[in-house]
Amino acid sequence: MSIPRPDLVVLDVNETLSDLAPLADAFGDVGLDPGDVEAWFAGVLRDAFALGMLGDNPSFAEIGGALLRARLTAAGHPDPSEGAQQVLGRFVALSPHPDVVPGLLALAELGCRIVTLSNGSADVARALLADTAAGKVVEDYLAVAEADAWKPDARAYAHALAAAGVAAERAVLVAVHPWDVEGARRAGLQTAWVNRTGAVYPDHFGPADREVASVVDLAAVLGELPR
Amino acid sequence: MSIPRPDLVVLDVNETLSDLAPLADAFGDVGLDPGDVEAWFAGVLRDAFALGMLGDNPSFAEIGGALLRARLTAAGHPDPSEGAQQVLGRFVALSPHPDVVPGLLALAELGCRIVTLSNGSADVARALLADTAAGKVVEDYLAVAEADAWKPDARAYAHALAAAGVAAERAVLVAVHPWDVEGARRAGLQTAWVNRTGAVYPDHFGPADREVASVVDLAAVLGELPR
Structure with a gap:
């Protein structure tokens, strides 16, 4: 070698x-499709890398939270900010x-x-x-x-x-x-x-x-x- | 104004x-989960933007094809290259x-x-x-x-x-x-x-x-x- x-x-x-497997349950618990964890995570990286191309150094938690709130709003969640916090809470306790x-x-x-x-x-x-x-x-x-x-x-x-x-x-x-x-x-x-x-x-x-x-x-x- | x-x-x-809605059918036709179109598309942008951060100007079709082949292989498709071509064929005929x-x-x-x-x-x-x-x-x-x-x-x-x-x-x-x-x-x-x-x-x-x-x-x- x-x-x-x-x-x-x-x-x-x-x-x-x-x-990341428990995130599927976390998505389900707030009314999101458990199969959408991969799309959400890829979207977080997509947006962060887009900002990287523009010279920024963004916050993972901010982008992750914003894209969760967007999904929760689309899914009709009564309190998207609370739902996003719930999912992010699971993300930091894997x-x-x-x-x-x-x-x-x-x-x-x-x-x-x-x-x-x-x-x-x-x-x-x-x-x-x-x-x-x-x-x-x-x-x-x-x-x-x-x-x-x-x-x-x-x-x-x-x-x-x-x-x-x-x-x-x-x-x-x-x-x-x-x-x-x-x-x-x-x-x-x-x-x-x-x-x-x-x-x-x-x-x-x-x-x-x-x-x-x-x-x-x-x-x-x-x-x-x-x- | x-x-x-x-x-x-x-x-x-x-x-x-x-x-992009017909891509869900295209995914289903080759044995992929129709719900995975969003994750695939976000993944193509994620990888292209990562290469963009590194100064590259990659080919959309090459990245799209590679990530389709990876999914098709994971799904047990008998001919991932052929399956990827089939999906990309639908992508250019939307x-x-x-x-x-x-x-x-x-x-x-x-x-x-x-x-x-x-x-x-x-x-x-x-x-x-x-x-x-x-x-x-x-x-x-x-x-x-x-x-x-x-x-x-x-x-x-x-x-x-x-x-x-x-x-x-x-x-x-x-x-x-x-x-x-x-x-x-x-x-x-x-x-x-x-x-x-x-x-x-x-x-x-x-x-x-x-x-x-x-x-x-x-x-x-x-x-x-x-x-």
């Missing part, structure tokens, strides 16, 4: 660490996928440093992990609000590298989202695409250095590399 | 002029909303020049309008492929203004998508948000100069302005 074991693991948060905590412990065991880097609030990642067994191996919870731009802009990844004091080529970005892999790849980081569902990687993005089925799998793969 | 009647109407195409042709004729009657500006292929807009009664009043079918970037990047709107030889403040961008309104607004164009469904405009984007219920309604509103 020509790629050395990374010193730093930079973890995406939403959907990479957190299991659980990690079952492979996340053991995977992070295994990565730490290898000597990797671990940070999260989210387009959303650092508090969401903290709430997800801090009280788990993996809480003690996560060195920092980072958010693009402190950078100049959202991922996939290179400045977002640069923020994590600067905060940890690690060179791009000694860090690996770990994400389920191909657009995040692509941004990190262009910023010079190593990349790992977490593919829990046997999905197809879209060919409009450059490939990840590694495709893994879980964070546990990632630790196993990295463990075989020289330090 | 402080905003003068525009000399040039710049029309978004997908969903603004074309009725019909305009009922208000579009009479609305464009009324805009032309007011003396407005009319062009389309799409993030997709100019051929899609041409196929949608050229053989209708409005075909003769559409001066040009423009696409961001000839610009340096997708909408909402300012360069996309500048391409249409340069092609028509019109100053930004004498042109109006017409779209159902708030992100498109926002891009045009920042590029200095007048803006009209077409809201056929009584939707809520999300407050993470600046407001349109005008909200109209249809292209016919737009012509009525502009007809009351001084030349």
Whole structure:
């Protein structure tokens, strides 16, 4: 292998660490179609990236809330603001996928440093992990609000590298989202695409250095590399 | 009114002029969930805007096709490439909303020049309008492929203004998508948000100069302005 074991693991948060499945119930509870979670989440990223193209660094919660209120209004909800708060409350109280905590412990065991880097609030990642067994191996919870731009802009990844004091080529970005892999790849980081569902990687993005089925799998793969 | 009647109407195409409703049947015909059209379309824009943040000017058809193939593979379709072609074939053979042709004729009657500006292929807009009664009043079918970037990047709107030889403040961008309104607004164009469904405009984007219920309604509103 020509790629050395990374010193730093930079973890995406939403959907990479957190299991969004309970949001379907949250949608149903406020009268939205449980099948519309994917469309809502893609719409949040669409609007945020549109603002990113215009040079902005918007708030995930504000866009997420606005698009929930629009859906709730269309669905005839009596109090769209309250309904949106209810769904966002579930969004910040999700659980990690079952492979996340053991995977992070295994990565730490290898000597990797671990940070999260989210387009959303650092508090969401903290709430997800801090009280788990993996809480003690996560060195920092980072958010693009402190950078100049959202991922996939290179400045977002640069923020994590600067905060940890690690060179791009000694860090690996770990994400389920191909657009995040692509941004990190262009910023010079190593990349790992977490593919829990046997999905197809879209060919409009450059490939990840590694495709893994879980964070546990990632630790196993990295463990075989020289330090 | 402080905003003068525009000399040039710049029309978004997908969903603004074309009725995407038949895509639900197209999804169903290839074994996809008809309710997933919105998620697919939002995902195409999400990935294209991500590439836009990275400075690229990608192909709508390539991204649309890749994300269809990914869905078809996940759904167990025996030939995802063929299935994706089938859906994209329907995408380029959509019909305009009922208000579009009479609305464009009324805009032309007011003396407005009319062009389309799409993030997709100019051929899609041409196929949608050229053989209708409005075909003769559409001066040009423009696409961001000839610009340096997708909408909402300012360069996309500048391409249409340069092609028509019109100053930004004498042109109006017409779209159902708030992100498109926002891009045009920042590029200095007048803006009209077409809201056929009584939707809520999300407050993470600046407001349109005008909200109209249809292209016919737009012509009525502009007809009351001084030349």
